[in-house]
Amino acid sequence: xxxxxxxxxxxxxxxxxxxxxxxxxxxxxxxxxxxxxxxxxxxxxxxxxxxxxxxxxxxxxxxxxxxxxxxxxxxxxxxxxxxxxxxxxxxxxxxxxxxxxxxxxxxxxxxxxxxxxxxxxxxxxxxxxxxxxxxxxxxxxxxxxxxxxxxxxxxxxxxxxxxxxxxxxxxxxxxxxxxxxxxxxxxxxxxxxxxxxxxxxxxxxx
Amino acid sequence: xxxxxxxxxxxxxxxxxxxxxxxxxxxxxxxxxxxxxxxxxxxxxxxxxxxxxxxxxxxxxxxxxxxxxxxxxxxxxxxxxxxxxxxxxxxxxxxxxxxxxxxxxxxxxxxxxxxxxxxxxxxxxxxxxxxxxxxxxxxxxxxxxxxxxxxxxxxxxxxxxxxxxxxxxxxxxxxxxxxxxxxxxxxxxxxxxxxxxxxxxxxxxxxxxxxxxxxxxxxxxxxxxxxxxxxxxxxxxxxxxxxxxxxxxxxxxxxxxxxxxxxxxxxxxxxxxxxxxxxxxxxxxxxxxx
Numbered sequence: 323x324x325x326x327x328x329x330x331x332x333x334x335x336x337x338x339x340x341x342x343x344x345x346x347x348x349x350x351x352x353x354x355x356x357x358x359x360x361x362x363x364x365x366x367x368x369x370x371x372x373x374x375x376x377x378x379x380x381x382x383x384x385x386x387x388x389x390x391x392x393x394x395x396x397x398x399x400x401x402x403x404x405x406x407x408x409x410x411x412x413x414x415x416x417x418x419x420x421x422x423x424x425x426x427x428x429x430x431x432x433x434x435x436x437x438x439x440x441x442x443x444x445x446x447x448x449x450x451x452x453x454x455x456x457x458x459x460x461x462x463x464x465x466x467x468x469x470x471x472x473x474x475x476x477x478x479x480x481x482x483x484x485x486x487x488x489x490x491x492x493x494x495x496x497x498x499x500x501x502x503x504x505x506x507x508x509x510x511x512x513x514x515x516x517x518x519x520x521x522x523x524x525x526x527x528x
Numbered sequence: 529x530x531x532x533x534x535x536x537x538x539x540x541x542x543x544x545x546x547x548x549x550x551x552x553x554x555x556x557x558x559x560x561x562x563x564x565x566x567x568x569x570x571x572x573x574x575x576x577x578x579x580x581x582x583x584x585x586x587x588x589x590x591x592x593x594x595x596x597x598x599x600x601x602x603x604x605x606x607x608x609x610x611x612x613x614x615x616x617x618x619x620x621x622x623x624x625x626x627x628x629x630x631x632x633x634x635x636x637x638x639x640x641x642x643x644x645x646x647x648x649x650x651x652x653x654x655x656x657x658x659x660x661x662x663x664x665x666x667x668x669x670x671x672x673x674x675x676x677x678x679x680x681x682x683x684x685x686x687x688x689x690x691x692x693x694x695x696x697x698x699x700x701x702x703x704x705x706x707x708x709x710x711x712x713x714x715x716x717x718x719x720x721x722x723x724x725x726x727x728x729x730x731x732x733x734x735x736x737x738x739x740x741x742x743x744x745x746x747x748x749x750x751x752x753x754x755x756x757x758x759x760x761x762x763x764x765x766x767x768x769x770x771x772x773x774x775x776x777x778x779x780x781x782x783x784x785x786x787x788x789x790x791x792x793x794x795x796x797x798x799x800x801x802x803x804x805x806x807x808x809x810x811x812x813x814x815x816x817x818x
Contacts, residue, residue: 341567356638398591398629410626411588416673416711440673440711440770461571462673462713462769463802465591467578484640485630486591498574500567500771514772515709518764522706525760526689526699 325496329389330434335454338501340508344458345496346435349476350391351383354415356487357480358423366430379479383489387431391458394420394438396486398465399475407475409492413465414439417457425449441502441511450505457503459510471497529610535808535815536618536665537625540596542817543667543806544588544627547579550741551778551803555579558715558768558775568773575768575801590713590802592671593628596644596651597734599666601658608655615665619644619651628669654735663810666738674716674800677708680730683792692792694753697722698760700794705761705777710770713800717741717779718757721795724785733797736781738805745782754780768801778803 326334328348338344353361363370365380372380398411417424417438424436425445434455436446439462450456460468472492479489502510555576562569582589598615602608620643622628632646633639644651658664681700683692688703690696701720708716721733745751757780767773778801787793807818 343570396591396629398588398593398626400626411582411591411629413591415592416676418711419676439713440709459769459771461574461578462710463590463800464574464578465589466582466585466587467574469587469591470581483638484633484642487640500570502771510772511709511770514766514770517772518706518709518766521764522702525702525763 328391330391331389332434332454335434335456336505338456338504339506340501340504340510342501344499344501346391346458346499347495347497348390349386349491349493350393350437351386352393352395352397352488352490352492354394354396354487355419356483357489358420358427360480360483361427361431362423366426379489382479384431386491387433389432389434391435391437392427392433393492394436397469397490399485399490402485407478407490409469409472409475409490411465412469412472413463414460416440417442421445428453428455437499441509447503447507447509447512450503451507454505456501456505458499459502460497460499468497471495529607531614532611532663532810533614533617533621535810536615537621539665539667539806539808539817540618540622541586541625541627543669543804544593544622545586546583546806547589547802548805551801552576552579554741554778555715555801558778561774562768566773567771568767568769568775571768571771588627588629589804590671590800591629592673593631594669594671595631595675596628597668597670598651598653599735599738600653600655601664602655603661603663604657606663611655612653615651615653616645661811664807666807667805668734668737669804670734671713671800671802674712674798677704677712677798678730678733678796679704679707680726680793680795683794694749697794698753698757701757701780701796702760702764704796704798705766706764708798709766712798713802714766714770715768715775715778715801717799717803718761718777718781719797719799720757720780720782721793722782722784723787724793724795725788725791726793728785729793729795730797732783732785733795736783737797737799737803739781741779747784750782750784754782
């Protein structure tokens with residue numbers, strides 16, 4: 323078992339291989355569809371001008387993302403009325419929707435670990451090689467179990483995106499995941515896709 | 529009319545936090561088929577641990593509590609309009625209690641309503657008047673990950689070499705399972721509708737998910753198709769979470785619908801392993817859940 327502290331060094335990232343189970347400890351940021359689109363439009367492609375608290379939020383998340391992890395997750399959060407936030411259910415969401423954005427976000431913010439489910443495609447795999455970075459697969463649907471590893475909610479950005487889409491700053495201890503895409507060009511998802519395509523061809527006689 | 533909103537809140541809590549016994553049993557069987565120490569076995573161990581913990585803590589099994597899909601069968605004399613109001617009230621209350629995540633997003637403004645109440649279609653509520661005095665409400669919580677990997681194909685389809693027959697249906701379904709890979713949170717359960725129009729076909733492919741996992745279709749042709757698709761889907765080797773392994777599907781449920789001569793749709797609704805569906809029956813003063 324690999325115990326990894328956040329932020330992660332490039333050497334530690336390069337040591338990880340597809341199939342390795344990891345336990346993450348430290349501070350990470352959640353971010354999914356709205357957050358990725360916002361980062362790309364406002365700070366990377368700059369197709370829109372920053373408005374409202376955009377610049378302050380960028381300043382706040384930049385140090386968390388540098389060498390850190392972004393978690394594709396839209397949690398169920400308790401304490402919304404009192405702002406005494408607690409993660410009650412916090413499994414991963416499907417990552418492939420961020421495929422158009424993820425590689426650029428990794429490069430721009432120096433993100434080293436992307437956590438989600440279902441895996442990602444060639445652009446993200448290439449970024450994992452360059453950053454260097456890894457894709458960590460959490461168990462989809464295991465939301466109450468994973469929430470136990472979130473020890474504190476340190477804050478939230480862009481709550482106006484809605485609870486699932488906001489960027490939550492969380493402290494985790496022994497957050498469990500498996501490396502399914504590594505910094506050496508290997509992807510478990512690409513392998514399983516190819517192998518199951520062969521079996522499909524056999525079954526339908528193509 | 530009696531106020532059922534409290535009883536409906538309990539239906540929502542139960543559905544979100546307590547996986548039905550047939551699904552849990554199927555997950556245990558799947559676990560026993562995987563090689564000890566494999567990523568697939570590890571994934572199923574975490575899944576089963578999570579199911580127990582969610583039940584114990586009365587906390588959502590999955591954070592994506594999905595689109596609430598209600599199926600209401602009401603006796604003559606009940607008011608669907610009032611039941612709709614009570615269901616919406618219960619949904620908002622369940623969101624406040626964190627049994628449901630606020631999931632209703634205005635597609636134009638991007639604003640989340642914060643209480644799971646959107647337009648008439650959110651939550652989705654189907655009403656049907658039935659014989660007898662009992663009120664039955666069934667609820668499915670279907671998350672976005674699995675909803676996104678659903679498929680609909682108009683036969684014939686040249687790319688799949690699929691014609692207008694059950695062999696064509698088989699090709700469409702296996703292709704859909706392959707395309708889904710682990711994205712829909714495998715091992716999944718398929719609802720397959722054969723025929724109908726685009727709307728009725730997709731609707732039926734969801735409603736068929738109300739069937740128990742271990743039942744057998746009364747029509748021999750469809751029973752055979754379901755069994756074959758289950759077996760062949762598992763032969764694809766996609767496995768739990770798409771990690772590779774023996775169990776890609778936990779079940780296949782199919783239904784045939786009348787169609788237009790010009791149309792032959794096959795619709796596949798993919799339900800994730802967190803197959804949250806529960807039933808509430810009101811019989812006189814008695815409310816029971818299963």
